[in-house]
Amino acid sequence: MIGVLIVDDQRLVRAGLRMLCESADDIEVMAEATNGVEAIALAAELDPDVILMDLRMPGLDGIGATQQIVKSGRGARILVLTTFDDDDHLYPALAAGAAGFLVKDTEPSELLDGIRRTAEGEMVFSPELLRRVVDRAVLGGQAESTVVAAVPLTDRETQVLALVAEGKSNQEIADALHLGVTTVKTHVANLMSKTGCDNRVRLAVYYLQRGQ
Known part of the structure; x- marks a missing residue:
């Protein structure tokens, strides 16, 4: 409960x-x-x-x-x-x-x-609030202090990252990519570890910075 x-x-x-x-x-x-x-x-x-x-x-x-x-x-x-x-x-x-x-x-x-x-x-x-937060971070010049330099990602990690940037939940990402929710959670955790982004907002900013 x-x-x-x-x-x-x-x-x-x-x-x-x-x-x-x-x-x-x-x-x-x-x-x-x-x-x-x-x-x-x-x-x-x-x-x-x-x-x-x-x-x-x-x-x-x-x-x-x-x-x-x-x-x-x-x-x-x-x-x-x-x-x-x-x-x-x-x-x-x-x-x-x-x-x-x-x-x-x-x-x-x-x-x-x-x-x-x-x-x-x-x-x-x-999703609309996420876009506003991300746009403000990027356009306001806060990006350098928010994320680290680009790091190599697998194709699947890139797909998951793109959906995180759209504000999708783990379940919605799992449905879109035909994965289990536990697998998606693992990908998100790996993305945070690789990029140094400690939440989904910073991951969304990171995605836009990469120019995807």
Whole structure:
């Protein structure tokens, strides 16, 4: 069972997320928080697997809460729910250690899948948000500090890398390449090891740098 903490200052949003999560047999809502301070306290008390984190909240916002929860060293992984005009919050939250970002109008089934993927250790992004993050990293001149020089990759690794850059999940990559999910996870781990990229965003930037 995946334990989830919902953090959002809007009651209707929290209610909707709770209903969606409770519709799944493998997800349990442990608690709700209305701001960053409550989120930190509940994360320490309940030790959830996944925290659904809003960014814009009064008082301590989602960025500050994310930073403190990640620094605490607890196992909770933070999945940010954001809007398209949240760039000023999105990139600092990524730097603070968020495990993924989904837009708030994500399809319900995709959000549930995102929670499961986050709990399994994947870094989850809505494809449109991934493109924005990658474009900003590349066009903003941050690429040199983000990735290392090109290294030799096998044909299969290159195929997997291209799909990672599109924001595909391990399952979607497995389906596209007719591989097992465990095999895809191994390829992704090898790609991170070879390139020095410690998450899927940096792998996507690396892919664009290679000129593929």
